[in-house]
Amino acid sequence: MDALRLERRLIIIAVAFVLTLFGLAALAVNMFHVGLPTCLTDIKPFQKGELITHSPTHYELHYVARMWEFDPEEVTVPVGSTIDIYVSTRDVTHGLILLGTDLNLMAVPGVVNYARVKFDKPGVHQLLCHEYCGTGHDRMAANLRVVDLATFQAKQSAPVQTQPSDPTYKLLEAKDCLTCHSIDGSEGIGPTLKGIYGRKTKLTNGSTVVADDVYLRESIVNPSAKITDGFDDLMPKPELTEQEVNAIVEYLENLK
């Protein structure tokens, strides 16, 4: 056969092949409603995450992604319900992948993303950040629990576990301290604050100090002065009044 005719035929076959694949993707959009997020321009990026109940089978879930956590971190929804998920970011670009589902959304500054999911089976789905968002990216995760309706209702009527209401705790939260330092002993970007008072702390320069009032005060006012071994010099100087520093030091002394 003439080479050109052969080649023309092969190119037609190749074009037909890729367009068939494209057609299948389009078919999936129509038949199974597997679409992609579209442009939402009428929603202002929100700053607070929450679960809003529209009806017992319809919920609206607002996720705020921030360095390096999701708000809310724990969400429980009943099985069989439809969830409209809206995603916003408070700082840099993040990504959300809900393991075991097809939920895969980027959180881009300035824009709100949206997808609808429906859970047919109970279980725990882990939500991970899948876009590099800085030093703490590798531990940015949350949970979404799907439970049966009875468990869900029992949980809703039970008293909600309240956050500590201490004003100094609220101050730590407002100043973003708790983004890096936990108060429950869990690992973070910075050392945990639990039991920090009186703790023997090894420093990057090789020496060891006991965390007393003076050390705590210095570490708050001038974070770069002494760095705990195993951590990096990352903490910015916080804007705090003298009273606030005193209150935090006193709070830490009692945080056993």
Add this chain to the structure above:
Amino acid sequence: MIELPNERKIDIEPGLKRMILIELIFPVVLLVLGIYHGMMQVLYRSGMIHTRKVLGLEYYQGLTLHGVINAIVFTTFFAVAFGYAVIRFYLERPLNMKVAWLSFALMIVGTLLAAAAILSGTSSVLYTFYPPLRAHPAFYVGLTLVVVGSWIAFFNWMPAYSGWKREHRGEKVPLAVVGIFAAFVVWLIATIPVAIEIIFLLLPWSLGWVATVNVPLARMLFWFFGHPLVYFWLLPSYVMYYTMLPKLAGGKLFSDFAGRLTFMWLVLYSAPVGIHHQFTEPGISSTWKFVHAFFTMLVAVPSFATAFALAASMEHGARQNGGRGLLGWWKKLPYIDKERWLFGYFFCGLVIFIFGGVTGIINASYNLDVVVHNTSWLPAHFHQTVAGPIFLSYIAMSLFLVVKLTGKEIKFPGWNVWVPYIWTLGIMIFSTGLFIGGAGGEPRRTNMGLTYTNPESPLYHADWQAAKMLGSIGGTIMTLAALIFFVVFFATLFARSARAGALELIVSEPFHDENVRAVQSFTPWLAGAVLLLVIAYAPPIAQTLRSNFPGAPPYTPDSPLPISAAKP
């Protein structure tokens, strides 16, 4: 190395020779660092290392180096050096050395600036540098200088091209020259939007002259660049495949037309496809995502044409070597041949590319992307393309040109022939691990050793461990292949010259030498490309401009507070 028959060699100006050599050797030296962190990454991710940094190099800092060196610096330097070699060899016209050295200096200075910015620890933003994570201004300036330097090299070839055409009216421009020009036309199309992103959005913002940046616009401009970029990498490999592989196989290029059509097709379709990297993003309507998905499918067609033309060319060669039968001829190719060692590098790249191509079609299939977007599936696909045909052909041609230009003999030729096969074994194991992990939701670009593969972390995923082990075994084998290559390359470089160096390329003759007018000129294809770009990008860019998204202040990767509020 024994000479292949009909090899043509030309003596070139010593200045040009020196420049081509430095442009080949300099990025291979940097590659040692880039590949070192490639190795480190599989160790971190598989959970063999549970720390943030090793030997002073932090994970994400090393990842930035790995991407910038391997994917931007090495590729751009090689494309420019190889472009000089091809243009000088085929067009046989002098090039303006002052302009050439200017381009050279900009690229070297740019690379050093970007490297300094990354090594200082202030630019761990990965090689996609998505705002509002902010790098040191030197990072942006450095990358811009590398790009501008490569533009100047391309502009330097244009008079040679038009001069040759004037003297050879009615003749076809040599296929290799068409391929190199296609590569740099695609590069020009790709780098204009990213230059706009850097110069007008990121640089003033990183210097503090403007407070905020429009992130959706910056991302769209980045991916306007990001996809044609891969064809800029691929086209020099295609030049080697079309013009050298057939002869190495022992035969002729099955179809000269297939090569020209492939090159022109990539000029036409490589750019209006970038939104397929942004399928899961807000701020872009699903209509335009669908349009880009359609064009992305069409950009796969020239790779089908190439697969056919190259398989036919290899069959022709194998039959010349005495191969018989419907499939039996596959046995008669120079897979392990110290004289035709380039064949193994090219052939292995093509084998890897079959898998890279198939997974590329999966990624581009619109809604299928939600399963794999930003998981480790993506780097698996990416390595099967960039670290497959592109990497193997680039390191092979770097070694080949260094040997020919310096007149040296390859050291350890018996080791050299095995490099591509070891690499292929490694990359297939590596990407199998990443494909399995990615399909299960394992995130890419994540120091998983701290959490997901750390048994002491509450986030530990025991179910990901097996795939991670595959990834690290494959990555180790790849590093081993790279190490052997480095030993061969540098031992050859420091060996004594055996003869006078000359510029030499392998030239395959066409088997079918059709003269189809439609593929002889860039003009109609370039006009078509501009038209498609306007159709594909004007509406979504207008959308990002009209939507009045709140701008974002800059952040460093270390702090959840914007830079103005953080430590000075």
